[in-house]
Amino acid sequence: MKTLTGQTWRRWPVAGAALLVLAVLAGCAGGSKRPEPAELPPNVAVLGVRQAWVARATEVAFPLEVHVAGQQVALAGSDGTVLTLDAATGQTLGRAQVGEALSGGVGSDGQVTAVVTRVNEVVALSGGREIWRHRLGTQSYTAPLVAGGRVFVLGADRSLTGMDGQTGAVLWNVQRTTEPLVLRQAGVLTAVGNTLVAGLSGRLVGVNPDNGSILWEAPVASARGTNDVERLVDLVGGVSRQANVVCTRAFQAAVGCVDTHNGQVQWTRQANGATGISGDGERLYGTEGDGRVMAWNAQDGGRAWVADDLQWRFLTGTLVLGSAVVFGDSTGLVHLRARADGKPLNRLRTDGSGIAATPVLAGNTLVVVTRKGAVYGFVLE
Structure with missing residues (x-):
């Protein structure tokens, strides 16, 4: 195995669906123009x-995700250019062109690098050369996870697909009930030990990477409101991991922590942000939609401090x-x-x-x- x-x-x-959703939500919140930030x-x-x-x-x-492997960073541009740089010097170590504009990336294990194009193709590269591409049945805005000789893809409809890293052959696919609205931004897709951990709507889900079977589901946030926009709930990319505990953010709803060993929710707290969080074992840190910077206690989610000078x-x-x-x-x-x-x-x-x-x-x-x-x-x- x-x-x-x-x-x-x-x-x-x-541009696109995410901004439309954000704009609608802002309008629902009060309909006024966003205030100008104070001069720094x-x-x-x-x-x-x-x-x-x-x-x-x-x-x-x-929605670019920069991948780090030791001293190397892999990143990409919208036109399909994929770069590997030496972080110590900025020297270009590798450059490839996939021939299509990108919607998601970059994922890598140091040997295989994968991105997703706007025509819904997963493209895998090795040594600067394309080794395979596979057409998805949906769009994807999340960087593929390349791990254990496989490539895992989270669809915009929050489907999950596992593929062979060398051939692109589909090993399994998990379909969920399609949400009326999705965010055009990266979702949660990571690995903890031998468990694939993904964000499916407002739930953090543990998946067996060998066959796609669901091991556990942990609700971080629930749909609220009376229409599709108000009921939009989704986990956004950028998580904090300490041992088996993964802490994540639900778009404009909550932050919370889950024990991925058993799928138990440790705590959740209301929060109004749209970007990922990070942590150091003692606290979690994130930025809110109004520009406040927040810190929460990692043990219970209590507020540690807030900085509002960048509001x-x-x-x-x-x-x-x-x-x-x-x-x-x-x-x-x-x-x-x-x-x-x-x-x-x-x-x-x-x-x-x-x-x-x-x-x-x-x-x-x-x-x-x-x-x-x-x-x-x-x-x-």
């Missing part, structure tokens, strides 16, 4: 950070980096906040086009990708 790696892979809204004060660099390098990819207008800015998911929590915004700024209390530690500038994905750490390098396709490497001093 092949086992899964147990690693976690990691949203930002793009001068940056005071409490924590030293220097730019080590900058590289060029292509424009990113889809009304559009923020990415969070990354825990040493004593800091890191996230980007839609103006191209990268913010570093103290894990202890949320106070500013530093603020980094990029090209101003907006941060396209949750920042990642590869080796000792903080890697940030912008909407224009610039890739920045920063190092803490």
Whole structure:
């Protein structure tokens, strides 16, 4: 039996269904225009950070998830260009072109890299060359999970498909009742030990990766309201994992933690965000839809602190980096906040086009990708 790696892979809204849903929800909340964010004060660099390098990819207008394997990062542009970079130097180690615009990616195990195109094809690459492609019956906005010699795909309709990593042959497929509305952003798809863990509507679900059988289901949030928009419930990509416990966010509804050993929900708390969360074992960190930055106690979900000085800015998911929590915004700024209390530690500038994905750490390098396709490497001093 092949086992899964147990690693976690990691949203930002793009044109189409997600933005339509977000706009409708905002209108339902009050119908007024979103307030303008306050001007930021001068940056005071409490924590030293220097730019080590900058590289060029292509424009990113889809829900990119940057994949990290040791010192290497794999990322992609909307036009189908897939890049592998050395995080220490920014040097390009590999470049491939799948020939179609992308809707989801990037997933990799270091040997096979997989993305999803807008024409609903999963494309697998190895050594910079295409080894297979498979047409899905649905769209997908989530990076494929490549693990245990297989490629797993989460459909926009929250179907799950397992494929052979070398041939693309379908091993199994799980279909769920189609939701009236889905988000055009990455969902939850990861591995914990030899259990495939996925977000299916408002539930975190444990799946046997060998045959697709459902092992357990854990409700993080339930549908509410009287119409399809109000009843939309979905788990969004970007989770925190500590041992067997996975903590996740339900879109504009809740955050919660689940023991993946038995599928038991440890706790859930109401939260109004649309991006993934991160954690350090003591606390969870995330950004809310109104631009507040939140920290919750990992044991019970109690609020640890809230920072509201970035209110009304559009923020990415969070990354825990040493004593800091890191996230980007839609103006191209990268913010570093103290894990202890949320106070500013530093603020980094990029090209101003907006941060396209949750920042990642590869080796000792903080890697940030912008909407224009610039890739920045920063190092803490």
